[in-house]
Amino acid sequence: GNSVTQMEGPVTLSEEAFLTINCTYTATGYPSLFWYVQYPGEGLQLLLKATKADDKGSNKGFEATYRKETTSFHLEKGSVQVSDSAVYFCALSGEGNTPLVFGKGTRLSVIA
Amino acid sequence: ETGVTQTPRHLVMGMTNKKSLKCEQHLGHNAMYWYKQSAKKPLELMFVYNFKEQTENNSVPSRFSPECPNSSHLFLHLHTLQPEDSALYLCASSQAGTQRSGYTFGSGTRLTVV
Numbered sequence: 001g002n003s004v005t006q007m008e009g010p011v012t013l014s015e016e017a018f019l020t021i022n023c024t025y026t027a028t029g030y031p032s033l034f035w036y037v038q039y040p041g042e043g044l045q046l047l048l049k050a051t052k053a054d055d056k057g058s059n060k061g062f063e064a065t066y067r068k069e070t071t072s073f074h075l076e077k078g079s080v081q082v083s084d085s086a087v088y089f090c091a092l093s094g095e096g097n098t099p100l101v102f103g104k105g106t107r108l109s110v111i112a
Numbered sequence: 113e114t115g116v117t118q119t120p121r122h123l124v125m126g127m128t129n130k131k132s133l134k135c136e137q138h139l140g141h142n143a144m145y146w147y148k149q150s151a152k153k154p155l156e157l158m159f160v161y162n163f164k165e166q167t168e169n170n171s172v173p174s175r176f177s178p179e180c181p182n183s184s185h186l187f188l189h190l191h192t193l194q195p196e197d198s199a200l201y202l203c204a205s206s207q208a209g210t211q212r213s214g215y216t217f218g219s220g221t222r223l224t225v226v
Binding site: 032034041046102 | 116154202212218219220
């Protein structure tokens with residue numbers, strides 16, 4: 001079945017550091033890929049998405065590229081801020097009407 | 113009001129109580145979901161409704177009872193819960209058949225069972 005594996009956290013970075021959170025997936029066919037963010041005390045918010053191979057999703061300085069050859073969708077940001085502290089979830093939507101599959105989440109803490 | 117709204121935001125209940133969680137979406141979506149988020153555990157999909165019909169129940173104990181009276185409203189009825197049921201309960205909605213747009217989540221209900 002479909003699955004998502006993302007790097008274990010927590011990740012602690014200093015402000016303005018470069019961020020990478022790895023995500024790899026297993027799926028049949030051509031899934032869509034998502035990154036969600038959850039700020040403290042809130043639900044999940046869609047951060048960015050990509051629906052086909054080589055697509056790059058971007059939002060708020062975050063980017064992720066859909067790499068079919070490596071089955072990956074790594075999240076990157078060039079310069080993190082304290083306000084980026086949150087839990088980040090990688091997710092996959094398979095073909096058909098199957099529910100989204102989420103990774104376990106990676107907690108990011110950015111310190112000033 | 114737009115988006116997905118969940119009420120109440122916080123709920124404390126005893127093990128013998130009966131309560132309900134409410135979810136409402138104003139996005140014109142026709143699929144709705146309940147998730148459970150516990151500390152140090154992955155997100156757990158509980159129930160899925162497509163066009164008001166329940167299409168998935170992931171072995172959820174019967175003390176959780178969902179209800180979807182129309183495509184805009186989703187309830188989770190709770191009775192005789194256990195302390196381990198304490199968690200953040202998240203509702204989400206999407207357009208059925210177009211999973212490529214992702215889900216829209218509510219802010220969740222923080223449930224504490226005492």
